[in-house]
Amino acid sequence: MFIEAIVQTPQEALRAEELGVDRIELVSGMKEGGLTPSYATIKQVLNEISIPVQIMIRPHSYHFSYDERDLETIYEDIRNVIHLGGKGIVFGALNQDKTINMYALETIAGISNELSITFHRAFDEVPSQEKAYYSIASSKNVRRILTSGGKADCMEGKEQLRRLVALSDEIGGPKILPGGGLKVDNIKEIHRHVEADQYHFGSGLQVEGDFSKGLDREKVRIVKNNTKI
Template sequence: MMLEVIVQNVKEAIQAENLGADRIELVSVIQEGGLTPGYSTMKQVLSSVSIPVQVMVRPHSNHFYYTTEDMKIIKEDIKRIIEFGGERIVFGALDVNNAINEQILVDILNIYPQLDITFHRAFDDVLSQTEAYQTLTKYKRNVKRILTSGGEEDCWKGQKKLRDLVLTAKRNSGPKIMPGSGLSLQNIEEIHDIVQADQYHFGKAVRIDHSFTNGFDAQIMNKIKSVI
């Protein structure tokens, strides 16, 4: 199973790799749920680690509806990621009805068909996760995984819905389900017993004193790796 962790800079990225993370999500402004990192940070991280780097592409935290001006920024950010040697992004867009915005996905993939996408927790804001999953399955060549807490506040509360989503993914051979939000050393074993995902996303629970201002806690990372 895969362990993905959030990083904010090159120092954290290198530490995460050295402690056994299988993949990293690179973000800025984590206190707002994660926004697009700066170009210099993208470039440094992408050239400094050998594990996969999923770069957050999210221009603001206001909502997941993107204007024409937002899309100009988003496309420029993706262009820079590719120029720096990346092709993996964390992205999600909804329409005004809280459904997957397919037009935006199609538009981006027509320009950048090589993208490997994690559809982020905008998925937890949709009206129907079943319908949203079926929509994203149409783009499974590029949308490889969905980061979600099952539409609930965290994975503990959403574990039964996450289990259903994992079963749906297996039946449809669609995007993988990657549980994230509220996972910790204390609950991961019990959640995994129910959910049975093959990858998990951790944030502050793997940090010293559970704070993003600190580095990773090697002991916690090792224990989580032994569980999953």
């Protein structure tokens, strides 16, 4: 069972590894929903921890329909990640009609054959998650899709998450990574219903739910125990 946690600094990354988190999502600007971290932060984290690192690639928080200048920034940020030795990125892009921007996704997948891509919660804005899943699955290097099942959080979206996990298992496509509103008092129920093999936590693993206070050792312990069912 994989537990992924959001971190924003090298100190938080080291803390996550120490507490037994299996993978981290490195971001900046959590108040804006998560943006691309700085070059220096990426470099430090990649040099200092051994667990897998997925790096957010998101130039702004306005929307997920990127123009050509946005996309050039995105491609350059990904090349920088690769230059630093990173392989994991978190990315999502939509067309104006909220369908998956396959041109952007396939361009990114073609930058390096070693990329491990998480398609993020832009997936929760698409008109049909099943159709979007098949589109994403046709692109190489997308390993997982972060989603709350198209709802505000995983508890509300648990029925759809269960269907998406079954679809992933059926076709052997990208794994479903439930995320959004996960915390110690609901992960057991959600896991029993959804039966994913990995989960993504944000404020639910932080001391008092506050990113400025860092990861809570006891919450990490409880979550890891509650997903062994």
